[in-house]
Amino acid sequence: MPDPVSSLLAALREGDDARGWAWFLDLDGTLIDLAPRPGDVVCPPGLTATLAALDAGAAGALAIVTGRSADFAAALLGTRAFTIAGLHGAEIRLGERLGGGQPTAAPARPPAPAADHAAAAARAMPGVIFEDKGAAFALHFRLAPRMEARVAQAMDEALALAGAGYRLRPGKAVVELCPAGADKGAALRRLMRHPAFRARRPFAAGDDLTDEAMFAAADDLGGLSLRIGAGNGETRARHALPSPAAMRELLSRMVQPRA
């Protein structure tokens, strides 16, 4: 039996017909390893170079699709070269190969009372971390799993303060409040209308609940969906890899010349 990376590499090469792939890649837990604190993640050596080769090979049809802000993702990867759908698609910034520029949407910050409420709740719960993402904010409880119910309650209260136009998004040891309209599936569909992406087959990879909408959109458009890690519960992704390290191995082998 070939290992999972080799099997998937074969499937990617088989499906890499005249159209080629359009790459939609989540960041945390997919390309990079999760860290106990959201600010502690690091970009592994070689990842940015691999993504650059993939982006070049696809003539710019590559997007980082993340819950982080586009600025955070670009700073982590050390380049603004790539197209980034940040905040679950609430902000889309085209990469340098596609002309670059400002995010297509710069959503407003949630109302201050909502963010203040969540930040105060985090201060009262040891181990819970408040993350300000600009147009969204989150409470992380990876370091304090027993706080899950209190975090959920605090975020319900924050949502009531934020009012219409926002929603809660649960993830791995995190609850986030973000603009209601955006999701990763909508981001994929929107980018697939761009000329650089349009004629290609979407390949979507992610590790969390918020990636499921992206998997559904990729499948609907005749593409391929890939879940990284055990995740939380069921997934509709058609393929699986065990870890971000396996994902990085897949991509780095994908950009190497065929033997």
Ligand SMILES: [Mg+2]
């Ligand atoms: Mg993720």
